[in-house]
Amino acid sequence: MASAFETAWTCFEVTLQDRVAHIRLNRPEAFNSMNRAFWNELPAIVDDISDNARARVIVISSTGRHFTAGMDLQNFAGVGGGGGGTGEGPRRPDIAGEASRAHLESLQDAFSCLDRARMPVIAAIQGGCVGGGVDLTAACDIRYASAEAFFCIQEINIGMTADAGTFPRLCRLIPQGWVRELAYTGRRLPAEAAREIGLVNAVLPDPEAVVAHALAVAREIAAKSPLAVAGSKVMINYAREHDTETALDYLRVWQAGMFPAADMAETFKARQEGREPDFPDLRPVHRGM
Template sequence: MNATTTPTAAAQPGPLTCFTLSTTGHIAHLVLSRPEAMNTMHPTFWRELDAVLTHLHKSGEARVLVISSTGKHFSAGMALETFGSEIALDDRSPEGRAAVFDMLGAMQATFTKLETLRIPVIAAIQGGCIGGAVDMVTACCLRYATADAFFCIQEINIGMVADVGTLQRLPKLVPLAVVKELAYTGRRLPAAKALGYGLVNEVFDSAEAMLAAAMQCAGEIASKPPVAIWGTKQAVHYARDHSVDDALKQMGWLQGAIWSNAHVRESVTAMKEKRAGQFPGLSPIKNFNEFGQ
């Protein structure tokens, strides 16, 4: 690679049909925008979400992502008609069944991008958060909910195992017995109970109040040094999945990689002067195979 070659900002994702995306004040706001279909998930949903998350990760423009929705429900999960379409899984041979691994892996990878995104992700949830929507929001950093919100591991009600992240991430967030009850029965978990279990950070009387709180939190996050926020997200997720000793060792390497005397001085000075700090954004990312294009 030529030493003078520098990455360029990631290209904007193409026209979106399942979402709207805006970025203001370093806060990206992704809105599920098919309320007439209860914001259900189908192949286009997955393609567009993957493209948006890739763009946000590579561009470095946004410092936090808020995901909200429209209509009565946040999302009713997977569009049921997809199970009867050409993407129906082939269970007639071991070869067909083996191919399920790769298809599911690609779907799982899209929601995993919410975890590996260089910026925190806040989910603002109203009404039903069902099936695949639970997979999605459990990969987010923070979850705010309206009082009428509920969570449902719907997959068991349609004869299958939840397979895109719920059974792997939810036990990291709430007691295991609660996960088992929800996963075995398909019962709804109301927002008030979800708050008690720690699944959601706060419950609000209206979607407007919830979104305002999410945006306020996003603004606070966006005011911090982006590289320190990225490092914090990395450390928290690593500690979740490793021993304390391993996580402490990783923390030493991480802190050594991102430490900035200038950021600390600016943070302290801004605090004393009661003003917002001024920090550089994350550098854009360009994949190695994109150079020379």
């Protein structure tokens, strides 16, 4: 099977340099809206990079004026609808609702793959980060934005509730009052305000600068022990979902089985020898048989 870097994707461009995988949303003529192909391609790309340890860090950026305009609703007309069965029987909204739930689970999973990735994921955001773009970036480990960037929970403006991951993740990233104001009003949150409330780590002058900054941070992370970085991501994600004592116990279990003693020894040796440490990559994992 071709790797993520060897495949011609419809919605993305994927490159690898300095152990950093760079995924670019690549439909600028459509404001990088999320069509059907997007939802299939993103998890395929991220899972391939993660499962095969093809990179040590992933950076997600975009092209054109906006990071993304969010979901392309024209591609989802009729999904989960219909009569809920075959034949001439009465409509069954309950059966149609079950199908809609299953479909929504697949959309949510397209962003949950970023949480599951074994390496950190950094978002470099320019222009509008609208609707599903908020879902996507909220699932990343680190977010940077350009000065003109803005975030918008657009769903309320079209008469629906955001459902692909915004609320479960955003409520852990920024104060709940901000989540509620943005969700209820559909207002734009400018980049500098996003930095002030902790949604983004830094604001850079322009789109080129934000991508350069994200890649520089990614290269810095890629120089560290991949095992230690992976462990840090696992622990942070676990602590986010559990109480302190449970998270401490899980940390003890992780360290008991995966303490990177060899990487620590390499770090000290490299310092003594005046060189950069050389760490092994994570091993590929195989799904199924």
